[in-house]
Structures are given as structure tokens and as C-alpha cells.
Amino acid sequence: MVAAVDYRQRLFDLAVSEGLFSDATVDDLRPDTPRGAVGLTSLNVILIIAKYLEQSAGDIAFDPAWVASLETIGGIVAVMENIDALSTENVSVG
């Protein structure tokens, strides 16, 4: 059985590695938490998504439809899941 990916942890690790979190903990990242409540500016979110796209397999382009999701932690995580889903599709079609 494949363990489910913990995207909340993945978001936290990415933000920390980019130097974007100083005080927040992974437990602060609840789905309905507004990004601003954990100190994420709009540019921080842009950097996180850009980094995630860069790390993903395949050449995934940013989808304008994702924009509306980026105001909450749950939305950001959903975009990361979406990127991985597209990435998997890309890899499987070669």
C-alpha cells in the first residue's frame, strides 16, 4: 500500500526551505487558514508555487484557474496536488 502524501507537511517543508516561515508550525497550516494568518504574503505564495512547478516532473504550466485557490492553505495544497496529478499524467504518457 502506498502511503498518502502529506501535502500540508510538504508545503511547510517547502516554505521553510525557501526561508518563508519563521514562526509558523505545520499544525498552524489548517485547510481553512488564510495564507496571511501564517505570514504568507502573495509573493511568498507565488514563490512556493513556482518552486513546486520547477520541482515537478514534466513541463507543467501554471493554470490561471488555480488563482482563486491561493488565498487559503487548503487551496494552496489543492494546487500542489493538482500539479502532482498533471505531473503523473505527463510522466505516464512519456
Add this chain to the structure above:
Amino acid sequence: MKQSDAPPSIDAFAAVLGDVECAPQSIPGFDELWEVLGPGADLATMGCESFRKMSSPIEDYVIACIDQTLEQHGTAPTDVDHVVFSMTDATLGLIGPSFVVDVLKATGMVRCIPAVISYQQCCSSLTALHYGWQLFAMDATEHVIVVALDFRSDDRDRLRPFALFGDAVTSCMISRRSSSGLRLAASAITMDFDGLIGNDSFSSRQTASRTALQTASDEAGVQLEAITRVFPSNLFKPLTLFNSAAAGIDKAKLHFDTTFRTYGHCGNPDWMLNLLDYEATVGIEEANTFLALASAPGFFACNLLVARGPGSNNGG
């Protein structure tokens, strides 16, 4: 065809940048400012390595820029009917009361009518171009100069959460005399009051940009996919790329890397700096279609420009 029947054209683009080249780290208190205003990431990831600042009064740079446009166009200063200045609110607050008189006197444009477009932040220069273009509805209008200028008097004001500001002036000529140059096919601007008061969101910014782009696209009858190149505001690179993607613009069509890396964000002159750099490095060909963009907190503007070929007369 009478001269007054000829469609107007935009050309003779010129730029004068601040004469002092600086590294961002030369800004007093840079580390502390970046700690507070920056995104937490290294400045190097933002794509800006230097900026230019002016060491003389702004009038000197504006006069030099207008002189270049006049010379390139081969037009006598006394033949200019209108000059339209554009600048951010911050620059408007910095220029002195004798600015216009000093510029008109020094350039010799003693017959032209001056105007200023502001309060639209970095979008003001796109509105200024549109205003200048509309002046050709009057038969008597033959030559209009559009000037975009922005500068900072205090280096500590250069760093913002979205960009690093440099100083520059750009100008261009709209006239009926050129058969080449660019035609303004459409112009659109949207205002998002939430953005003006710092309460905007990803969605409200996206709505503002897509509404303006759709309006311009419909007006010109040109699809975004058909655009040759896009000249955006020079904001931090990740932000410029994101804004464009959110608006539905292909990042491969953006032309801003070199100018932003070298000059920073120069406010209203940005799109003209990018156009000039494209003209110098790639070249403009007949029927090329360009999108000049500007975005600022609360505003999004775009002008759709179509390149005329020598001898062509493709509409006004």
C-alpha cells in the same frame, strides 16, 4: 491625401536613464529593509541586479529625452502641438511648480499644449499614449509627444514588496507624418478599489487584468495568442511571470528580463524601455502585434499596438 487625413503613427521612442549605476545593496539600510519588505527569499531570485539613479534634477533627463525624440523624428520643437507627461503619484509629488515651463523653454516646444496624466500609478503612461492618440481626432493635431517619467528622491523608497525602483524617462512621438511606426489598435484600463486600499486578492487582480485584456482584444479584434511580444511592468521576476500567467499570457512572449535585471522597475517608462530593448535586439517587423502592459496596486492597463510597414496605411 491631405496631411490631416493621414492616420497617426507612434515612433521615435527614446529613453534616458539615471546616470548613476547602483547595486541594490547600496541602498542605506538595505538588509533591514529587505528583511521587512522582501518575501524572505534572497534578492538574487527576484531577477534584479542593479538600478540607475539620477544625480541631477529630473528636468535635465526629461529635456534630454524629448530632444532625442525630436531629433529622431526630424521635427522642429515649434511643430509639436501637445506634450503629455505621465508619472506615478509619488513622482507627481516630487516635481517642482516650474517643471513644465522649464521643460518647454529648454526644448523649444513653445507652441505646444502640456498635460499631465497621473493617479493611475504605473498605468498612467498607457493612458497618456491613449490620450495623445485621441488628440488626433482634431484635424489640426500633427505632432504629440508622450513622456513617461519616474524617479525617487530617497533611496530607501526604492525597495517595495513587489519591485526595486530605478529612475528613468522615456518618450515617443505620435504624428501623421510617419508611414511606419506603431498604430494604437486598442487601449483598456481597469481599477480595483480593493487594490488601492491594500485589500486586493489574487482573484481581484486576475479579474482586473483579464477584464482589461478582453476589452482590448475585443476592441482590436486580435486574440492574445496572436500577439508577437508583451512588454510588461518590470516587477520582481516571479511576480511578473505569475501575473502574466494568471492573465492568460504565455510567459515566452514576455520581454523584460534584461531591462529589469539592469534598470529595476522604472515605473511608467517600463513598457517603453522593454519595447526599445526589443527593437534594438530583435527588431520590429510589419504587422507585428505588441501588448504594452502595466500593473499597479489597484490598476491594470494594456495597449495593443500594431506595427505598420513603410508605405502602408493600415487604418487609424
